[in-house]
Amino acid sequence: MNVLTREELRKLVGEWIAAGKICTGPVRVKPELVLFERLAKADDLLLDGWVRPANSIKELVLPRHEALYGYRIEKNRIELVDQPETAPEQIAIGAHPCDAAALPILDKVFNWDYRDDAYNRRREATTVITLACAERDEECFCTSVGLGPEAERGSDAILFDRGDGSFLVKSLTEKGRALLGEGAANGGAANPPPARFDAAQVASFARDHFDDAFWKEHALACLACGACAYTCPVCHCFDIVDEGNAREGVRARNWDACQFPLFTLHASGHNPRSGQGGRQRQRIYHKFYLYPEKFGEILCTGCGNCARNCPVGLGVLPLVAKIPHAEPV
Amino acid sequence: MSGENGFEPRIVAYVCNWCTYLGADLAGTARLEYPPNVRIIRLPCTGRIDTNLVVKAFEVGADAVLVSGCHPGDCHYTAGNYHARRRWMLFRDLLDVVGFDMRRIHFTWISAAEGKKFQQTITEITEQTRALGPYRPYACGAGASACQPAPSGGAGAFACQHSQAQLRETAARLLSEGAVKVVIGYGARGPIFVTRPEDAAGLLWNETCFANLTTYLKRKEVRALGKPAIVVKGCDERALVVLEKESQVERAEIYTIGMACQGLGQPKCAACDTHQPGFADETIAADDGPAPPPAADRYAALDALLEKPPEERLAFWTAEFDRCLKCYACRQVCPMCYCERCLADKNRPQAIDSSPTRKGNFAWHLSRAIHLAGRCVGCDECTRACPAGIDLRLLNLALARAAETKFGYRAGMDPASEPLMGAYSLTDKEEFIG
Numbered sequence: 001m002n003v004l005t006r007e008e009l010r011k012l013v014g015e016w017i018a019a020g021k022i023c024t025g026p027v028r029v030k031p032e033l034v035l036f037e038r039l040a041k042a043d044d045l046l047l048d049g050w051v052r053p054a055n056s057i058k059e060l061v062l063p064r065h066e067a068l069y070g071y072r073i074e075k076n077r078i079e080l081v082d083q084p085e086t087a088p089e090q091i092a093i094g095a096h097p098c099d100a101a102a103l104p105i106l107d108k109v110f111n112w113d114y115r116d117d118a119y120n121r122r123r124e125a126t127t128v129i130t131l132a133c134a135e136r137d138e139e140c141f142c143t144s145v146g147l148g149p150e151a152e153r154g155s156d157a158i159l160f161d162r163g164d165g166s167f168l169v170k171s172l173t174e175k176g177r178a179l180l181g182e183g184a185a186n187g188g189a190a191n192p193p194p195a196r197f198d199a200a201q202v203a204s205f206a207r208d209h210f211d212d213a214f215w216k217e218h219a220l221a222c223l224a225c226g227a228c229a230y231t232c233p234v235c236h237c238f239d240i241v242d243e244g245n246a247r248e249g250v251r252a253r254n255w256d257a258c259q260f261p262l263f264t265l266h267a268s269g270h271n272p273r274s275g276q277g278g279r280q281r282q283r284i285y286h287k288f289y290l291y292p293e294k295f296g297e298i299l300c301t302g303c304g305n306c307a308r309n310c311p312v313g314l315g316v317l318p319l320v321a322k323i324p325h326a327e328p329v
Numbered sequence: 330m331s332g333e334n335g336f337e338p339r340i341v342a343y344v345c346n347w348c349t350y351l352g353a354d355l356a357g358t359a360r361l362e363y364p365p366n367v368r369i370i371r372l373p374c375t376g377r378i379d380t381n382l383v384v385k386a387f388e389v390g391a392d393a394v395l396v397s398g399c400h401p402g403d404c405h406y407t408a409g410n411y412h413a414r415r416r417w418m419l420f421r422d423l424l425d426v427v428g429f430d431m432r433r434i435h436f437t438w439i440s441a442a443e444g445k446k447f448q449q450t451i452t453e454i455t456e457q458t459r460a461l462g463p464y465r466p467y468a469c470g471a472g473a474s475a476c477q478p479a480p481s482g483g484a485g486a487f488a489c490q491h492s493q494a495q496l497r498e499t500a501a502r503l504l505s506e507g508a509v510k511v512v513i514g515y516g517a518r519g520p521i522f523v524t525r526p527e528d529a530a531g532l533l534w535n536e537t538c539f540a541n542l543t544t545y546l547k548r549k550e551v552r553a554l555g556k557p558a559i560v561v562k563g564c565d566e567r568a569l570v571v572l573e574k575e576s577q578v579e580r581a582e583i584y585t586i587g588m589a590c591q592g593l594g595q596p597k598c599a600a601c602d603t604h605q606p607g608f609a610d611e612t613i614a615a616d617d618g619p620a621p622p623p624a625a626d627r628y629a630a631l632d633a634l635l636e637k638p639p640e641e642r643l644a645f646w647t648a649e650f651d652r653c654l655k656c657y658a659c660r661q662v663c664p665m666c667y668c669e670r671c672l673a674d675k676n677r678p679q680a681i682d683s684s685p686t687r688k689g690n691f692a693w694h695l696s697r698a699i700h701l702a703g704r705c706v707g708c709d710e711c712t713r714a715c716p717a718g719i720d721l722r723l724l725n726l727a728l729a730r731a732a733e734t735k736f737g738y739r740a741g742m743d744p745a746s747e748p749l750m751g752a753y754s755l756t757d758k759e760e761f762i763g
Contacts, residue, residue, distance in 0.1 A: 221520045223661040225657050225662070226656035257656070311713060
């Protein structure tokens with residue numbers, strides 16, 4: 001199958017939903033807000049009219065809240081409740097290349113010194129059907145981190161909008177072929193964002209200017225919320241909490257974000273990263289220096305969600321654009 | 330006597346140590362029988378009872394909650410119950426707007442001599458709750474449609490070149506005279522902090538200047554820059570009034586540059602009646618734009634929600650809060666959320682579940698809203714900042730209206746008034762208290 005009309009795609013999605021697969025795609029939640037949400041029906045899937053949803057598909061593999069195990073206490077008996085061995089099959093439809101590419105990047109940290117079962121269960125059960133980008137805005141910078149509007153990385157299949165109510169289909173993996181058949185089409189005319197910065201310069205600046213006044217100066221507007229990290233496709237820090245009572249409860253992991261002062265607060269009361277400048281530095285440092293050093297990958301897909309969601313106009317691109325000598329080469 | 334399917338309600342009673350607890354004691358020593366469904370939790374005073382405790386009780390399985398203390402005039406601490414009364418007047422309106430079942434929350438005054446009244450109260454509440462059946466936490470009503478807020482009008486773009494030039498001149502003058510060390514204003518992407526006169530040209534005044542910059546007065550990095558001048562619109566200035574009332578800022582240590590504003594096209598602008606700053610050190614007049622439109626009904630969106638039955642309101646808020654990521658952008662942009670350590674960040678013990686679950690999200694948003702009662706100036710920054718598009722302003726509006734209709738109080742309008750929640754009146758209406 002090389003071409004799918006919109007109706008055919010919706011019909012397929014409807015069939016997947018009817019077969020009990022969890023389908024996630026862009027949904028207009030409010031007049032000015034598009035989010036990746038679980039599709040209750042195929043008609044909810046929004047295939048155009050947006051640059052990208054305000055959240056990301058990382059929630060499919062790293063939910064904002066996930067019970068790792070639970071306990072129940074009855075009289076003298078304590079029962080531990082494990083999570084199921086397998087995760088339900090889930091399909092992301094209409095992810096962009098900047099979402100799809102997040103998954104292989106995240107695979108590295110979740111399979112490094114410890115194989116994270118909860119993550120891998122979900123990852124194995126996930127199929128990503130990417131929609132190559134037809135639109136972009138001034139916050140997009142995928143080309144500055146090695147991706148592009150038709151990048152195939154992390155996708156199981158990719159769709160190219162032909163602009164006539166149909167999509168060209170290219171299946172990339174077994175999972176993709178299982179859902180969409182043997183599509184082998186190639187992309188249309190992409191409209192890539194211009195290169196905005198040189199990631200290697202950002203990395204060397206971060207490495208060599210740890211104590212530079214730059215960070216403090218450019219983080220003044222930061223209000224220390226987690227909107228950037230929580231809508232980022234690759235920010236993956238989490239906190240472990242125990243929630244329950246004398247009868248039952250869970251140990252869960254919740255998203256956490258490096259912009260919160262609480263993120264680094266020690267039990268003693270000491271906070272080694274005491275100012276917002278250091279916290280903004282950490283975000284850039286981790287994405288452009290630490291993660292590449294350790295895993296050979298930039299921890300950023302250039303989606304621009306951080307900037308779109310920041311209430312005060314910060315984000316990766318606005319910040320690194322100010323780094324000296326980071327202009328694109 | 331059990332209800333259907335042997336249901337026995339669990340009732341949590343938060344009582345004060347000096348009156349109701351002794352009333353309960355008297356009921357016991359007088360051998361007055363009452364149902365064993367009540368779990369009594371003794372606290373020093375009703376004035377001590379945090380609204381979060383009520384939320385907690387329902388979280389852990391209460392089917393109804395009673396709050397009871399000394400009759401007016403009898404408080405062991407003189408006025409704790411008056412403070413409590415005012416707090417509950419506001420909190421009830423908040424619970425109502427989220428569609429909470431109000432038949433499960435009860436307030437009474439029971440003195441140490443009223444063992445009989447304690448017996449009757451517990452008996453009545455138990456029977457009523459038994460008839461209601463178990464409390465189902467934040468159950469989503471079936472088939473309820475999402476509530477669409479009322480459409481908001483607003484002025485569009487406006488000409489502002491003249492005001493902008495004046496603003497830059499003022500900023501450059503203040504900095505070069507050394508009157509201030511930093512000017513907090515609007516730049517191309519958002520807030521900027523101008524410390525050199527030559528950088529004043531980066532200041533903008535246009536329809537994108539909707540952020541409330543007063544929130545930066547709490548940031549220690551900004552405070553460290555030295556005496557600030559801050560650009561405020563009439564609406565933002567109200568936040569300064571509240572902050573000063575709460576001893577968070579000294580007006581003498583801040584230079585305020587007021588911008589007369591014709592509206593920026595935000596939902597709040599349609600209902601704005603504070604276009605002209607009233608207390609600024611210097612006001613830059615808007616003599617180059619159209620006159621602001623007359624203020625629309627500021628509670629229209631709230632009324633649209635309240636027209637729906639409670640089950641639909643609860644379903645609406647369930648869908649809204651289910652999108653909450655707990656990124657705390659709502660808290661961080663709020664000028665009034667200046668606590669160095671928020672209740673939500675207290676984890677020994679955990680006051681509010683940190684998890685972005687339905688339970689944790691309801692607890693957080695109810696707590697955030699009630700802490701802003703009589704303090705929120707309606708800048709809507711929380712709503713603007715929310716990446717999940719949660720219509721938080723509706724909660725704030727519910728409390729703003731409660732403050733306005735019950736106490737004739739609007740936050741930040743009158744520098745001389747007492748803070749709403751810090752004060753009480755002997756004439757506060759208590760028709761809801763048994």
